[in-house]
Amino acid sequence: MYQKSFLLLFAGVLFCFACSDRPISKAQHGEEKRILLLLAHPDDETMLGSFLLQWRNAGHEVRAIYFTAGEGGKMFKGLDEHGQAQYEVVAAEELKKIRCQELQSAALGYGIDDHLMLDQGDVPLRDQQGKPVRDVNLFLGANIWDQGTIAQKIKAYVASYQADIVVTMSMDQDAHAHHKAVRFITQQLWDQQVFGKKAKLLLAVEEGYRIDSSKGKENLPVWQTNRLTNALPGTKKTYAEQSFAVAQAHQSQAAGHIPAPKNSTETLYIVEKR
Incomplete structure (x- = not known):
């Protein structure tokens, strides 16, 4: 009950937030873009939050495809005396x-107009060491993921939504195999021109200042x-603040409680045609 009440309250706050601090939309002048995100888990969109806020305020249409619902993780419970995140095991279905409820609220705030869960x-x-x-x-x-079903569902989705820009995570982002797998599958589909011949493919990296090479x-x-x-x-507020x-919609995850480190950056790299 508490979780449901919190999400309803948070959704109301986000609705007001999403309607505030917006400059005149460029989309009113025919410059709107269609953007498609391919991500591994709910909360991955927070890693490119600054770009989502830009696109939202410019009036661009943004949609997202999530490969998993994040049910294999744990519930965030807080920080210990050393500042380390503490988690609690929760049944996967719960x-x-x-x-999924948290994602609904976060999507509203970031201006994600629609999202598909591949499950x-x-x-x-x-x-062997665990x-x-x-x-x-x-x-x-x-074969933990059914790549045939993934490709089939994505092709069906983009048949009615031809994006100008496709965004997924870069291999630079971290060592998570799920993020790497989404990157790999997205590249395959892009090479096959599933997203259309003109779609740009961008790779997102959070805290890009950590990367040695430009x-x-x-x-x-x-x-x-x-x-x-x-x-x-x-607006008068920083990317980090907004x-x-x-991101605080994701109360079950660390991203909903721990802000990005100071001086963080978010970078999009562009994949060149082969």
């Missing part, structure tokens, strides 16, 4: 329900970088 298993592949396998080929080879490990040119301490154009206000 956690899935919670995270692939949020299950890590583990080695540690998560990071190798994307091993993960996909284990082109990142994937050696791709930067499309745009946002420093989160800067103000969102047309994005974290939306």
Whole structure:
């Protein structure tokens, strides 16, 4: 009951937030874009929150496809005396329900107009020592995800939504096999022109200042970088403030409680045609 009441209250707050601090929409002048996100879990959209806020305020249409509902994770319970995140095990079906509800609220705040859940298993592949396998080929080879069904559902979705820009996570983002798998599958579909011949493919990296090379490990040119301490154009609030206000919808996850580190950046790299 508490979780449901909180989400209803939070949705109301986000509705007011989403309608405030918006400059005149460029979309009114025929410059609107169609953008499609392909992400592994609910809350992954927070890793490119600054761009979502920009696109929302510009009046662009943004949709998202999530490969899993995040049911394989744990419930965030708070920080210990050392500042370390503490978690509680929750039944998968209950956690899935919670995270899907949270995503509804976050999507409203970020201006995500529609999202599709592919319902692939949020299950890590583990080695003999019980540690998560990071190798994307091993993960996909284990057939935890049904790649045929994934491709079929994405093709059906984009048949009626041809995006100008497709965004997924970069291999630079982290070592999570699910993120790598989404990156790998998205590249395959883009190479097959499933998203259309003209669609740009962008790769998102949170906290891009950690990357040594300006082109990142994937050696791709930067499309745009946002420093989160800067103000969102047309507003008086920083990217960090506005994005974290939306991210707090994800109360079951650390992203809903812990803001991005100071001086963080978010970067989009552009994949060049092969």
